[in-house]
Amino acid sequence: MKCDIAVVGSGLAALVATRTLQQAGRNAVLIWPGLSSLYFTYATVDVLGYSDLTTTQPVEQPEAGVAKLIADHPNHPYALAGLDALRSGTTLLIEWLRAAGFMWQGSLARNLLLPTAIGTPKPSCLYPESMAAGDLQRDEPIVFCGFVGYEDFVPELAASNLSRSWGRGDQSVRAIRVSLPGFDTSRLFTSIDLARSFEDKAFRREVASRIRREIAIDSVRVGVPAVLGLTHDTDVYSSFAAEVGHPVFEIPTLPPSVLGLRLFDRLRKHIQESGVEMIWAAPAHEAEVSDGQCRRIYLKSAGREHPIDARAYVLALEDMVDGALRAGVHTVVDPFFHRSLAHHAVPTERTDESLFKPQPFASIGYAITDRLQPSAGDGHPLARNVFLAGGAIAGYDPVGTKSRGGLAIATGYRAAKEAMAA
Amino acid sequence: MITDEVGTFSDTVEEAAPVEACTKCTACNTVCPVARSTEIFRGPKFLGPESERYRSQPEAAVTAGLDLCSGCKLCEVTCPSQVSIQEYIRRAQNKGAAEKGRTLRDWVLGHTRLLSRFGSMTAPLANLGNRNPLVRWAMERVLGIHHKRPLPRYQWLTFERWFTRRPHNKTARRTVAYFYGCWVNYNERRLGEQVVAILERNGIEVIVPKQQCCGIPAVVNANMDLARKYGGENVRRLSGLPADVDIIASSTSCGLMLKHDYAHLLDIPGAEQVGTRVYDICEYLWMLHEAGELNLDFQPVTTRLLYHAPCHLKSHGIGYPAMRLLRLIPGVQLEEVDEGCCGISGTFGVKVEKYDLSMKIGSRLFAAVKAAGTDAVLADCETCRMQVEHGAGAHSAHPIDILARAYGHG
Numbered sequence: 168m169k170c171d172i173a174v175v176g177s178g179l180a181a182l183v184a185t186r187t188l189q190q191a192g193r194n195a196v197l198i199w200p201g202l203s204s205l206y207f208t209y210a211t212v213d214v215l216g217y218s219d220l221t222t223t224q225p226v227e228q229p230e231a232g233v234a235k236l237i238a239d240h241p242n243h244p245y246a247l248a249g250l251d252a253l254r255s256g257t258t259l260l261i262e263w264l265r266a267a268g269f270m271w272q273g274s275l276a277r278n279l280l281l282p283t284a285i286g287t288p289k290p291s292c293l294y295p296e297s298m299a300a301g302d303l304q305r306d307e308p309i310v311f312c313g314f315v316g317y318e319d320f321v322p323e324l325a326a327s328n329l330s331r332s333w334g335r336g337d338q339s340v341r342a343i344r345v346s347l348p349g350f351d352t353s354r355l356f357t358s359i360d361l362a363r364s365f366e367d368k369a370f371r372r373e374v375a376s377r378i379r380r381e382i383a384i385d386s387v388r389v390g391v392p393a394v395l396g397l398t399h400d401t402d403v404y405s406s407f408a409a410e411v412g413h414p415v416f417e418i419p420t421l422p423p424s425v426l427g428l429r430l431f432d433r434l435r436k437h438i439q440e441s442g443v444e445m446i447w448a449a450p451a452h453e454a455e456v457s458d459g460q461c462r463r464i465y466l467k468s469a470g471r472e473h474p475i476d477a478r479a480y481v482l483a484l485e486d487m488v489d490g491a492l493r494a495g496v497h498t499v500v501d502p503f504f505h506r507s508l509a510h511h512a513v514p515t516e517r518t519d520e521s522l523f524k525p526q527p528f529a530s531i532g533y534a535i536t537d538r539l540q541p542s543a544g545d546g547h548p549l550a551r552n553v554f555l556a557g558g559a560i561a562g563y564d565p566v567g568t569k570s571r572g573g574l575a576i577a578t579g580y581r582a583a584k585e586a587m588a589a
Numbered sequence: 590m591i592t593d594e595v596g597t598f599s600d601t602v603e604e605a606a607p608v609e610a611c612t613k614c615t616a617c618n619t620v621c622p623v624a625r626s627t628e629i630f631r632g633p634k635f636l637g638p639e640s641e642r643y644r645s646q647p648e649a650a651v652t653a654g655l656d657l658c659s660g661c662k663l664c665e666v667t668c669p670s671q672v673s674i675q676e677y678i679r680r681a682q683n684k685g686a687a688e689k690g691r692t693l694r695d696w697v698l699g700h701t702r703l704l705s706r707f708g709s710m711t712a713p714l715a716n717l718g719n720r721n722p723l724v725r726w727a728m729e730r731v732l733g734i735h736h737k738r739p740l741p742r743y744q745w746l747t748f749e750r751w752f753t754r755r756p757h758n759k760t761a762r763r764t765v766a767y768f769y770g771c772w773v774n775y776n777e778r779r780l781g782e783q784v785v786a787i788l789e790r791n792g793i794e795v796i797v798p799k800q801q802c803c804g805i806p807a808v809v810n811a812n813m814d815l816a817r818k819y820g821g822e823n824v825r826r827l828s829g830l831p832a833d834v835d836i837i838a839s840s841t842s843c844g845l846m847l848k849h850d851y852a853h854l855l856d857i858p859g860a861e862q863v864g865t866r867v868y869d870i871c872e873y874l875w876m877l878h879e880a881g882e883l884n885l886d887f888q889p890v891t892t893r894l895l896y897h898a899p900c901h902l903k904s905h906g907i908g909y910p911a912m913r914l915l916r917l918i919p920g921v922q923l924e925e926v927d928e929g930c931c932g933i934s935g936t937f938g939v940k941v942e943k944y945d946l947s948m949k950i951g952s953r954l955f956a957a958v959k960a961a962g963t964d965a966v967l968a969d970c971e972t973c974r975m976q977v978e979h980g981a982g983a984h985s986a987h988p989i990d991i992l993a994r995a996y997g998h999g
Contacts, residue, residue, distance in 0.1 A: 168908065169879050196908070201669035202616035359619050360628070423615045436927050444913070448666040449906035468906035470848030470864035 169476045170196040170444075172586045173464065175451045176483030177203040179212075179572060180557030182434050183256055183579035184481045184586075186263050189443050193587060197443055198466060198475065200450040203435075204485045204558070205427035208571065209289070209419040211298065212260070214253070214275060216290035216569025220525045225290040230254075230275035233573065244560045245570075247537050248577035256580030257573075261293070267437040269430075270296040270401045280304060282390060284320050284418050286311075286328030286340075290569055295426060297395060297404040300388050301416035303329075308339045308387045311418075312378055315344050316352030317361060319421040320392035338384075345377040361394035362425045365403055375410035382413065393417035393426045398433070449473065452502035454480075454550060461550035464503065479552040479586035482541075483579055484559035491559055492531065499531050501559075504541065504549050508532060508561065525567030532561035539582050552589040554582035608677065610670040611638035617664035617674055622900075622930035622950045623657055630657045633664035636681075637674035644681055655682040659934035659947075660809040661900035676854050679808060686811035694733035698936040699810035702802035702819075705775035708743035716742050735944035739979050741776045741971075748774045748781040752797050761794035765873070766827065766836045770843040771802050772971040783993035784839050784870055790996050791877060791884050796834070798826050803843040804855070806936055813855065820851045820860065827863045836863070839870045839989060841901045841970040842935065848905065869902075871910040871969065871988055878914070887995035889920035893963040894991065896925045897954065897977065899970035900934075911969055911988035918995040926961065928954040931968075933976035948980060955980040967991065 171194035174185045181197065188195035214229035218236060226232035233253060237246040245253070257275055264271045273279065273293040280288040280303040288303050301309075309329065313322035322342035330340040348370060350356065364370050378389060389411055396403030408415040419426050439445055449466035456462070461480055466473040482503065484491035493500050494517075498507040508531055517528040533541045539555050540548035556578035558565060565571035611634070618624050618632040631654055640652050655678055664674040686695070697704060708715040718724040725736040734740075748769050765788060773781035785795045801823050804816035827836055827847075838844035847867040851860035868876070877883040896912050915921050931951045932938055938947030958966055958981035965984045966977045974985040993999055 168875070201671065202614075202620070202667040204669075206616055206619065207614060357615060357618065359615070359624075363625070423619050428619055439925060439927055444908050446906065446908040447903040450671060466906055469845055469904060470867055473907055 168196070168473065170194055171477065172196075172479050172481065173198060173475050173477040174481045174483060175200070175464070176485070176557060177201070177431070178205060178483065178485055178557055178575060180575035180579035180582075181481070181483035182438070183260055183576050184483055184556055184583040185438055185443055187256070187259060187580050187583035188587065189438060189441055190259065191587060195443055196475070196477070197438070197445045198449055198451050199445055199447050200491070201448075203427070203431040205431040206424055207422045208424060208427055209291075210424055210427035210430050211281065211291040211295070211419070212293035212572035212576070213289075213291045213569040214293075214573030216278065217567070220564060220567045225278060225280065225288070227278055228276060229278055229292045229573065242562065244535070244563050244574055244578060247535060247539060248574070248581040252581035252584070253573060253577035256576035257293070259580065260576055263434070263437075267433050269433070272296055272299050282309070282325065282329055282418060284325060284392070284420055286325035286332075288333065293572070295417070296401065297393070297415075297417045299416065300414040301390055301418065303333055306335055307414070308335070308341070309390055310382055310387050311340070311342045311390045312381075313342065313344045313392070314361065315346040316350055317347075317356060317392065319358060320418065325390070325418070343378070343381045345374065345381060348373045357423065358392065358394050358420045358425050359397065359423055359428075361392070362397040365394055365407070366396050366398070368406075371403065371407050372410055375407055378411050388414040388416060390416050390418050392420045393424070394420070396429075397425060398429060451475070454503040454553065456504070456550045459548070459551050461553045479554070479589040481554050481556055481579075481582045481586050482559065483556040483582070485557065501533065503553075506543070506549070525564050529564040529566055530562055532559045534561050538585050539578060552586070554585045554589075556582040608638045608641045608672065611672045612670060613639070614669065616667050616669060620663045620667045622661060622663065622932065623659055623946070626949045627657070627946055630654060633658065633674045633678065637664065637677040638672055640681065641677040652681060652685070655685065656811070658682070659930075659937040661930050661934050662904045663900050663930065666900070666903045673853070679813070679854065682811045683813040691811050692733065694940065695810040696812070697732060698939065699807040699812040699815055701806040701936070702771050705743065705771050709745060709747055709775040712743045712745040729941055733941045734939055735941045738939050738944055739975065741772075741975065743775055744778055746778060748778045749797065751778055751782065752785070759794055761789075762792050764794040764796055764831075764834050766798050766830050766834050767795050768800060768803070768823075768827075768836055768838045768843060768847060768867070769797065770838065770840040772840055777971065780839060780987050780989060783989050783998055784837070786998040787874070787989065787992055787996060788837070790998075791874075791882065798830065800826060803846040805842050805846050805850075808850070808854065809935055809937065817855045817857060820846070820855050820857045823847070824851060824857050824860050824863050828859050834866075835873065836867045837870050837873050838867060839969075839987065841869065841899045841905070844869045845901045845904055869905060869907065869910065869969070871914055872905070872907050874992070875910040875913055878917070884996075885917060887918045888997055890918050890991055890994050891920040892965070892991070893922045894924070895958060895961050895963045895966045896923055896988070897931065897966055897968045897973060898925065898927075899968055899973045900930050902969055911967065915967075915988055915991055918991065921991065924961070924963075926954065926957050926966070928957045931973045931976040931980070933972045935972050938976060947976070951976055951980045958983050
């Protein structure tokens with residue numbers, strides 16, 4: 168199949184790149200290797216939470232933080248993508264979210280501290296309206312509300328952790344649990360099951376009244392797992408919050424992330440409606456390169472390899488999440504150029520013993536040129552018309568520094584611009 | 590940093606991911622149309638890779654609820670680790686049926702070709718019977734086929750016989766073999782005629798090798814031995830074609846069986862080679878177009894259309910060639926209706942205990958189709974078309990129908 172520009176990936180970087188191309192009137196094809204990483208992540212946009220892996224002091228102003236990071240580390244992917252790409256890409260995303268019917272808040276100017284499911288504060292600067300009331304820079308006491316039988320959110324754990332780090336007095340953080348009408352607790356259920364139920368008005372009303380009965384005091388806010396509706400319809404959240412009678416905020420849960428699912432499903436549909444073709448179920452691999460140009464990549468389609476001949480390619484791959492990179496005992500290999508990505512080649516050095524510490528494997532990926540082309544580490548591109556975006560770029564830890572979303576936006580935007588110019 | 594170059598590694602076409610590749614991310618459950626519509630279904634993750642870890646040879650673990658998997662394969666389409674989720678479910682269901690036996694209804698639905706042959710031979714009578722409330726009541730009681738499900742109309746003249754009687758066009762620059770499938774043969778000969786006309790219009794000779802049911806009704810009705818027998822016959826015949834003859838299918842699911850499932854689910858020897866030569870009709874025509882060989886002498890067709898992408902088309906991993914093709918025709922206004930599975934999944938929605946579920950799964954699609962109010966809904970898969978007509982009361986056609994009209998073969 169021939170096309171102008173092929174985007175490979177399904178995460179935020181791929182979506183931003185595709186939207187950038189579509190807005191510029193270019194013929195883009197989005198090749199989707201499997202479900203988006205947005206399903207596993209928090210689906211807020213973290214631009215820069217921590218300036219490096221050692222500090223525990225969150226960044227207050229992400230845009231200024233990125234500017235400083237770029238000045239200090241000229242080889243950081245943020246520096247290669249450029250601050251302008253972050254700004255323009257963010258504007259593009261915010262406008263897109265609005266056009267697609269999302270109610271999001273925030274800007275690059277300021278980080279909020281939002282509580283996670285285990286009660287730790289997480290800096291983030293763009294977030295759905297339904298999470299805003301969780302901001303830990305506000306003082307109202309918090310009630311974490313769990314649901315009986317739903318084990319992916321444990322309110323007592325969130326409350327005890329948060330009261331240690333944030334507590335504003337004895338009664339500032341509490342945990343309650345309410346039972347859910349019609350849910351058989353002998354059965355395992357997930358965030359998805361709950362989210363489907365919350366789309367039902369009567370169910371929502373009943374749960375809200377059970378929560379209200381548990382909370383005797385005024386001026387508290389209520390944190391619930393992010394299961395308030397499976398679609399992006401904000402009516403579910405606002406009507407539920409009104410019936411609870413206190414400010415309500417959603418907390419991202421363990422995967423599958425309903426917040427990510429809402430985002431991906433809607434944006435995917437929206438971009439398809441605008442005429443972008445999406446090729447499902449086809450992991451891409453094998454770049455055929457001649458004279459420094461990539462002529463073709465192959466999709467693993469049913470029965471045979473399906474060639475994609477594009478003028479330029481944006482590889483918006485994840486790192487290990489979607490199997491784009493293959494880790495063996497001694498090497499991590501990329502599927503396009505069959506190069507060994509040499510970071511931390513010994514498996515024991517790829518991970519830290521502590522689960523909660525930054526993991527070295529997070530920074531494995533492609534070395535890139537200053538135009539985001541994959542390179543052999545010498546500054547020369549492996550192919551002049553291939554551009555990288557997102558998690559598979561080497562040399563940074565998007566999880567440890569809470570910068571996954573911002574980097575996806577900046578590199579996705581810049582890679583799309585470069586692909587158009589190639 | 591990238592350093593040394595490594596040799597080609599073994600990760601070639603469609604390397605099957607083992608069950609351990611499942612990271613339990615639950616992505617499959619979020620997209621499963623059955624899990625979305627009923628609480629009693631435990632979802633592809635549990636019934637596929639999770640249960641598979643406990644299934645051992647020779648004793649087959651018979652897991653309850655396997656028959657609720659409709660076989661749409663959306664779980665596999667969305668799995669970020671490319672685990673063959675649905676194949677685990679089908680194999681386990683088949684083992685269970687081999688041990689416990691299968692119902693008369695599932696036996697009958699697995700033998701769709703036999704059923705269709707009989708229906709075709711007795712066409713006027715069979716069609717009358719299929720619309721008779723008393724007959725339908727009896728079918729529901731005896732066979733478990735829901736009385737509300739419209740059954741396809743049979744035609745007395747099969748595609749096979751039509752084809753052998755027609756004059757042959759042999760002055761062609763290339764030849765393709767047409768795998769028409771049971772649907773075209775017994776129910777919608779016109780679609781087959783259109784496929785032949787379009788290919789010949791483009792200077793391609795069509796041959797029709799003798800063929801058997803592709804086997805998918807048998808696979809989903811827990812009769813994999815039968816599917817393997819059918820598949821084996823097809824592979825034997827198709828393997829015998831000259832090497833430069835490509836194979837074309839106009840039914841999405843037949844095409845997927847030939848391309849992929851014969852080799853990977855049914856382990857039929859020689860199937861892999863056959864699979865590499867199989868093309869969906871629209872995929873093939875688009876390829877011709879990209880090679881500059883498609884006849885673009887279209888008459889305008891002024892019509893507003895919706896396109897519904899069948900789940901199994903997504904499994905082909907070729908995008909939506911039908912949409913690309915139809916957009917070449919002047920006058921065609923085409924939009925995609927992206928509301929997921931239609932719910933029928935072949936014989937699934939025909940069954941008495943699954944009819945309501947199948948209609949519930951399709952309800953989002955029906956609502957969108959009704960709201961759009963277009964002239965027709967296009968779908969490459971015949972049972973999707975049946976379901977859309979039944980659920981949304983809309984006219985439905987194969988994309989080839991529009992292309993045929995543009996060529997003046999309407």
